[in-house]
Amino acid sequence: MAVAAYASLVSLTDVLDNVARRHRLHLDKEQIHSLQQKVQFLQHFLELHSQRISPEMEDLARQLAVVADEADDIIDFHVVNQLRERSQDKARHMAALSSFRQDIDKIIKKIDSITEKLMMVKEERVDVQEQQPIVSVPVGSTALPHREKSTMVGFDELLLQVVDELTRNESNLQILPIIGMGGIDAWIEVPELLKLWICEGFLKPVRGKSLKEAAKEYLKNLVDRNLILIRDWTRSGKIKACGVHDILRELCIRESEREHLICVPKAQEIPISVSREDHVCFLCGHWLNRQNKIHLQEVGVGLQSTTIASPSVCEACSNMYQNLKKLRWVKVFKSVHDESDVTSLVHTKLRYLNVEGYDQIKENRKLIVSGTISILWNLQILDLNYLETTSLADVWEMPKLRHLSVYNGSFPDPVDGQNSTILDNLSTLKIGEFCCSEEVVKRIPNLKKLSVGEWLSGDYSLAQLNQLESLSLCLGNSGLEDIGFPTSLTKLRLLQCRFPWEKMTIIGSSLPNLEVLKLYNAFQGAEWSPIEGEFLRLKVLVIMSEELEQWGAEDIHFPNLQRLYLEDMRRLKEIPLSIGDINTLQSIHLKFCSYSAMNSALEILKDQKEKGNESLQVYMNQKQV
Template identity: 50%
Template sequence: MAVAAYASLVSLTHVLDNVQHPVRRHQLRLDTGQIQSLQEKVEFLQGFLELHSQRISPEMEDLAKRLAVVADEADDIIDFHVVNQLREKSQDQSLHMVALSSFCQDIDNIIEKLDSIMKKLMVVKEEWVDVQEQRPIVSVSMGSTALPSSDKNTMVGFDERLLQVVDELTRDEFDLQILPIVGWEALIKASVADELDLAKLGECFHKLLFRKRLLDVARPLGFDNHYLTVNFLDEDKSWDLLCEKVFAQQSCPYPELEEIGREIAKGCRGLPLAIVIIGGLLSKSNRTREYWEFVEENVSSFVKSGDDESCLKILSLSYNSLPLHLKPCFLYMRVFPEDETIKASKLIKLWISEGFLKPVEGKSLEEVAEEYLKDLTDRNLILISKWTRSGKIKICNIHDILRELCVRESNREHLIRVPKTQYISFPRRPQESHACFLCSHKLDRQNKIHLQQVFAEVASPSVCEACNNVYPNLNRLRWVKVFELVYNQSFTFPHHTKLRCLEVNDYRCHDEYWITGKLLLPSTISLLWNLQFLDVDLVYEFYDMLVVPSEVWEMPKLRHLKVGVHRLPDPLTNQSEGQDSNVMENLSTLSSGAFKCSEEVVKRVPNLKELHATYMEFPQDDRYSLNNLVQLDKLESLYFAYYSHLENITFPTSLKKLDLSSCYIPWDKMTIIGSSLPNLEVFKLYDAVSGQEWNPIEGNFFG
């Protein structure tokens, strides 16, 4: 339970930071000193778990379980009081005192429970079995000097088989052919198919790869004499593969480790995935004979059990050796279906939304998440499918056996308790409006589950069976009405107040029935007070379809705010609070129509990195203050659709990517853009220039 306790504590620190934000000081009645005391205890316990997570005792497991429960209880209590205070907004001082007293009493109870757990931890500390001494699992920090393994998936021992597959698929035979690849327990099946360079297969799309782990599955389908069997690696090939993953070469530079290393490779029974995962473990750990003997002992004991269990136990060695801060992120991979390709940007957004990432001074949470992801890929627990131009991970995935490990361990830990992400898709017709409030999958009587109603203003939400199984605590949530679709009759969408990521899209496929509808986003959006990602993507991109309130500027935790081409309102101004109180220092991505780059807005978004601005009408510079764009000195990516003649605008020199659309810039102005943007790496034009010929000057774009 240490993983669940740690994840809950880290998530709680984000909540406590939010409560103490300058904006909240003017909105909430709370005892700042009491909140800081609670935060200090939470951070102490967080560090305690990081330091001692490798120690084992029944008492520790029990205390970690209690700690997870108390941390979640603290989250519930804070959410309850904050939402109630934001909802009331009363000027009655007596009511303020009642709210403050109730809040303080509940926080005192939480502090008492944490103090009790801390005392018991100190008592049992001396009795713990020190895993570091008896079972020397040694994890190296992210600054490890371990040799990097090859980026390319190694196919040791498969060269001849791979050539055979390519030959089968590229023969000049035009009948539909299916080539089964049969390998042990899905550990090898993906390796062969993923190594194929599909670009070299020409037009042979009438031939299919059919990958199955068991021969008796392929035979009934008519492949008795025409299938490819991928055999196990022999001992030498296994050792070569292990060396490749541990030392980035097919030999061991440490003679004292070779004998025990060969035993480890032998213990993996020729299974490439097991060897790769154990290699990732050894590459991140101390290279001592004692530690390698510990690994060999465990690998040898695991292979005595059945096939599935032995594999999972071997893989669990690498999981158990993970630093505690990586375990929640790895276990979260269970939420993705088998064999799904995963955008790294999406994965990072979800990790942030869950509150898994411990803040690091001087780094954004996105940068911390990128480091976590790289560490997991270095350990071969997450696979890289595609890189960005700048060398970052773009697409990744997880092997189905490793995903099974994630499912098993996360169930044991009760890790993912409350969903922090919600996806809404609008129905094409009112009668089709019954859908799961979390994933928008259509519901029928057989798979609809009604949740407990908390607030009278919101109808009891429904959830599909799959989401209900993943999230066991849905009935504890508080529901509020935020989005409302208005057309003849209204459709409201329930949201719970712990949401951190909300995505809204419209799949109505240009249905004329909805053209005159409006999507209302009322001021109650502020009740989603922990929201970090708000993305609204509509088919009908009309200015007046989405109504956004000014309260979005009072949500300091927002990191991504995307409303398509729809207008953002002007920020609320309250001179008594001061301008600094409403700075959205976390906002890094903003997308809107008719974006006003006023002095007030520039002050609100000092760390904006990506801006997507669309002007559907002919804008006027004085109205939208576009000359202030140059003041966004952290901006790295800008998409600018102007639909008019763009003149006399200076872009910030920090830009690395610039997309211009319908701006009608004369070609001679391109020289000015090129010379003024020294960091520009990507420049895209969409009907953005006027004139037929461009004569670039050397030293600008082409230097």
């Protein structure tokens, strides 16, 4: 199958693309382009011949996997060295360029040698096939390749059935990731799984589609083939959580062992606590039954000397990632709590990093982010949850970032006088404070999801973010008119804004594509009378209001509404009866609402049943009536 070689080539392709986009690195761009073409050729070759690989080809494919991983490591070495030094010395730049060119030239020669041998094996095989007589196979029988006989019983037979189901006679080589699936009987929420798949680099870009959209199609395909099991659904009928079948998990593990896959922990979970380093694994964050130290070499940054660190690691991570000592480790985070502090180790090939504080220390702990965070040059997803975070100015030097979540921090302006990178890949931004300046908005052109804890008035509007689909805001003292909503929005969530209900027309008239609207104490006043023609595409409406008493809504105001959620509506006198006449309405959900509101929901249900509508469902405090 040559899975290891194919996976290594896909990963190397992603690394080379990253290098090619970094204009400040002193690398030979023509040499990088040449290597890219050779890697793409071999990747295409393996795709074409994945179902017809001879033992000779398999041996060459294993050699190719080793060389691809070697190239990945060499590139990481040179990039990290240049990023950490930040020297302006021209002589050093030339020396770095010369050293990089020599190392990559050796890699290219090795790849050329393997490619030449693969072509020779392919030609010899074609000559042999042309000389062999054609043998007819009776209908219903299967032609088997000439290999040593082996007896498989029980579980191995099930594995073969899974292999047949996986391949389905498809000629293209496939990668079936079990990343993030956990152990036996474990499950994971879909958004987290998709992030892990993307950051691993195993998803190919599809023209006209984002990687997230491609990942969703990938997941659907695996679910349709019963290879991934659905564990839970969302209210809207989408997959919420899933898991992998035990047989498929066993198959993937066996294949990885057979192919000698090199496992690198590209995702890392860091739970922050006062004595974190002694009780949890520094890679996965799981609690340790016993202390197990591993000695790792730390990369010196700036004038710092290289040191040896000894973090705790669980047995599972130690067994899976046997090359930890070969990676380059750096310290970019320090968690400060009272008089104590904890420094966390991360490695330079990391693509997904999640740092989270436990409940009892969230308010009292500060996360210090050093100026060397850009040394994590492959990082795509950065989650710094519930911790007070220092300056993140270096994010402008991280063009691979796709997802940035900093709940208790501010999004920095680009450094004055510095030609900051445009974050083309950044699609999700969750930030504590956000100032909408022209310098920021122009450098995040492809942002699709923005969540802001506190909106700070700026000199620009969000209207320029024409790719933005989802927006969550807590506006503070800013006005609704200052936002400048982009017409591309399909989801809007407003919290604690306290606008008068008359301002709702700004949302209704400026967002023609809005499908989901969530209002959590976003408006104040006792009465709201929607205007016809404003929420024509709205499918989901969530209202939480302690003041609303009269809701003058009719079926014509929300012609495509599917689900209505009312929470903490203790003063609401009734839900208008005509709401039940919306043809698309599927359910009404009430939670902690007034008795009169609940009675009106029952009247709507009764009225619809009398009209022959048996599909409408009503829920009160999460229980169906």
